[in-house]
Amino acid sequence: MKTKKSQNSATIKINKLLAPIISSRDVAEVLEDTIKKTDNKSVVLDFSNVKFISRSAAHALLLLKEKFESKVLNKKELSFINADNDVAEMLRIVAANRAFPRVKKPEFNPEKTDITSLLKEATA
Amino acid sequence: MIVLNIGTMKNIVIPKPSSESLIAQLGSLYSVLKNVNFGERLEFDLSSLDWVIPLLILPISAYINETQSKFRIDECSIKGYLEKISFPRGVSSISSFQRQIQKHKSYIPISILDKKEKIDRERLEALFSEKIFKTLGNVAGAQNAICYPIAELVTNIFEHSKKDSGFIFGQFYSTKNYLDICIVDCGRGLTKTYKEEKGLILTDAEAISEAMKGNSVKKDKERGYGIRTSKNIICKAFKGGGFILLSGSCALVSVRQKEKLVSLPNFYWQGTIITYRIPKPTASIDISSYIE
Numbered sequence: 001m002k003t004k005k006s007q008n009s010a011t012i013k014i015n016k017l018l019a020p021i022i023s024s025r026d027v028a029e030v031l032e033d034t035i036k037k038t039d040n041k042s043v044v045l046d047f048s049n050v051k052f053i054s055r056s057a058a059h060a061l062l063l064l065k066e067k068f069e070s071k072v073l074n075k076k077e078l079s080f081i082n083a084d085n086d087v088a089e090m091l092r093i094v095a096a097n098r099a100f101p102r103v104k105k106p107e108f109n110p111e112k113t114d115i116t117s118l119l120k121e122a123t124a
Numbered sequence: 125m126i127v128l129n130i131g132t133m134k135n136i137v138i139p140k141p142s143s144e145s146l147i148a149q150l151g152s153l154y155s156v157l158k159n160v161n162f163g164e165r166l167e168f169d170l171s172s173l174d175w176v177i178p179l180l181i182l183p184i185s186a187y188i189n190e191t192q193s194k195f196r197i198d199e200c201s202i203k204g205y206l207e208k209i210s211f212p213r214g215v216s217s218i219s220s221f222q223r224q225i226q227k228h229k230s231y232i233p234i235s236i237l238d239k240k241e242k243i244d245r246e247r248l249e250a251l252f253s254e255k256i257f258k259t260l261g262n263v264a265g266a267q268n269a270i271c272y273p274i275a276e277l278v279t280n281i282f283e284h285s286k287k288d289s290g291f292i293f294g295q296f297y298s299t300k301n302y303l304d305i306c307i308v309d310c311g312r313g314l315t316k317t318y319k320e321e322k323g324l325i326l327t328d329a330e331a332i333s334e335a336m337k338g339n340s341v342k343k344d345k346e347r348g349y350g351i352r353t354s355k356n357i358i359c360k361a362f363k364g365g366g367f368i369l370l371s372g373s374c375a376l377v378s379v380r381q382k383e384k385l386v387s388l389p390n391f392y393w394q395g396t397i398i399t400y401r402i403p404k405p406t407a408s409i410d411i412s413s414y415i416e
Contacts, residue, residue, distance in 0.1 A: 018243065019250035023275035024282065026242040052253075052267060054275035055415055056350060086268045093415050102416060106352065108336040110376065110383035112329070115154050118377065118386050122147040 009042035011081075015049040022053045028060035035068065035076060043068075043076050047083035058094040133194070134160070137169045138184070141177050144297070146304075146366045146379055146401055149179035153370075154391055156180065157187075162394040167194040174201045178306035179368070179399040182293040185212040185234050186395075189291075190310040210234050214291065218244060221251050232256070232294045237278060239288045249278055252292060259296045260303060264408035269361055272411055273354035277307050277398050280350050284341065285311025285395060301404040310395040314371040317341055328372035329385045335369075336376065349416055355400075356414040362402040370397040 012034055018027055035043050045061075047053075053061070065078040083091065113121075141152040160166065168184055188195055195212055197203050208224075214234035215221045224233040235252050237245045253271045260266060274292070281290040291308040314331035318324040321341035326334065336355070340348025351369065358365040359378050366379035370393055375386045 019246040021246070021250035021253050021271050021275065023246055023249055023271075024242070024279045026246070030243065052271040052275070054272065054279060055353065056276060056279045059347070086265075089412055090268075090415070093412060097416065105337050105339075108333055108383075110333075110385045112385050112387075114387045114389065115151065115375075115391075118147060118384065119151045122145065122151075123142075 008040065009044050010038040010040040011044040011046050012038075013046045013048065015047075018050075020049055020051045022050060022057045024054070025056050025060035027053075027057045028064040031061070032064055032067075035064075035078070036074070038076075041076055043078050045078060045080050047080060047087055050083070050087055053087050053090050055090065055094055058090045059098070062091065062095055062098060133165050133167050135167045135169055136160075137171070138173060138180070140173060141175070141180060144177060144300075146179070146368055146399065147377065149177045149304075149399065150368055150370070150375060150377065150386070152177065152180050153183060153397075154388055156184070157393065158388075158391050160391075162392050163191055165191050165193050167196065169196045170206070171196060171199040176202065176205070176295075178293050178295050178304045179397070181206075181209075181211060182234060182291055182306040182308050182399075183393070183397055185214060185293075186291045186308040186310055188212040189214070189236070189289075205231070208233075209293070214293075216248070216289075218247050218251060221248055225251075225255060230296075232259070232296075234291060234293045237282075237290045237292065239282050239290075249274065249292075252294070256294050256303065256305070259294075260402070260404050263405045265410050266405050266408075269357055269405070269409040269411050270402070272357055272415075273400065274305065274307075276350035276354045281307065281309045281311070281396065284314075284317045285309040287311035287395070302401055303404070304399060304401050306397070306399040308395065308397050313393070313395050328374035329387065332369060332371060332374055332376050332385060353415055357411050358400045358402060361409050361411050361414055362405065364403045365401055367400045368398065371395070 017030055068076040068078055138156055142148050197206055208228040208231045210233040214236040215224055216236040216238060232255055253274050257267050257270050287309050294303060294305040296303045314335055315326055315328050318326050318331050335351050338348035338352055355367045355378055358367045369376045373388045373392050377384045377386050
């Protein structure tokens with residue numbers, strides 16, 4: 001397990017566990033297993049050298065944070081450090097959307113056609 | 125397209141694409157797979173090709189891998205290129221991807237992402253994204269803008285297709301300064317996903333519309349953004365980008381700020397095909413307003 005323990009908290013260096021570009025929700029599963037193995041009440045996730053986090057992965061990570069913080073048994077506080085601007089911004093946007101979800105569904109009104117007409121129009 | 129029946133296996137001669145536009149690429153794919161019963165074994169004859177386009181070469185690779193179909197490239201003038209991009213088997217490990225890009229520096233190999241190998245799949249996807257990023261150059265915000273659609277669209281494949289593998293390929297056109305990326309799966313497709321997960325009976329066109337409106341098959345209300353936000357980044361943040369999403373017998377074509385749902389009669393792709401074009405960025409890109 002790639003954790004560094006201080007007196008009160010354990011620090012997990014994410015780049016030792018995951019790719020520098022974090023894409024999928026699987027991030028939560030991998031981190032959950034590692035976090036569970038720590039015996040500290042506070043766990044710090046260190047984003048040093050993480051270049052990108054997707055919206056999906058950021059969402060999964062925030063859900064994981066809520067999950068650990070709402071536990072009765074084995075409750076842990078998760079905090080994030082050393083995230084670069086882009087990674088931090090993604091986490092902020094997803095957290096804001098979670099707090100204030102969009103109510104109105106987006107509109108989608110495409111024109112309908114068939115492939116023959118589309119190809120004709122494109123070559124006209 | 126010329127179709128010959130040799131024994132029980134259809135021989136499909138793949139014609140030269142008429143142009144490199146995304147719509148022409150869709151036309152080429154349609155002409156190749158029209159009247160094919162998805163899953164039947166075919167023999168693809170690539171002899172007459174003298175250049176390739178991602179929306180043709182990646183679905184054919186996926187089809188060959190999925191159905192154990194055959195292919196013929198011996199007399200093809202771009203046989204060397206096809207070998208450099210690892211057509212049709214692709215590369216599925218970090219070491220083989222690194223070997224290929226070390227050996228053929230300006231070519232990006234067809235990559236096969238394996239659902240079960242979570243960490244290694246992410247690392248292979250990261251290598252792919254970094255290669256694309258290096259190819260397109262470094263302007264502020266470009267890394268985010270390049271990684272976002274790849275990450276979200278690949279994630280979408282693994283969350284919904286019920287297949288263990290997905291295919292991804294990219295090709296940079298250095299004289300035209302744009303890059304095409306194609307992502308393919310041979311899974312259950314959007315229509316079947318809505319039916320199995322939400323009990324919705326939809327046509328392929330309706331299923332694409334629901335996906336674009338953010339109707340997620342998952343419970344969380346903040347989900348279902350991946351495809352729409354990716355399309356918006358491609359078409360709006362990258363000025364001049366274009367996007368196609370195909371599932372079953374329908375495709376969404378979003379080019380030059382126009383969106384069309386295009387029916388593809390006598391054509392059926394079991395799964396999803398996404399292709400998009402992004403111009404090489406020349407100024408900083410900010411995707412934050414498109415993420416939602």
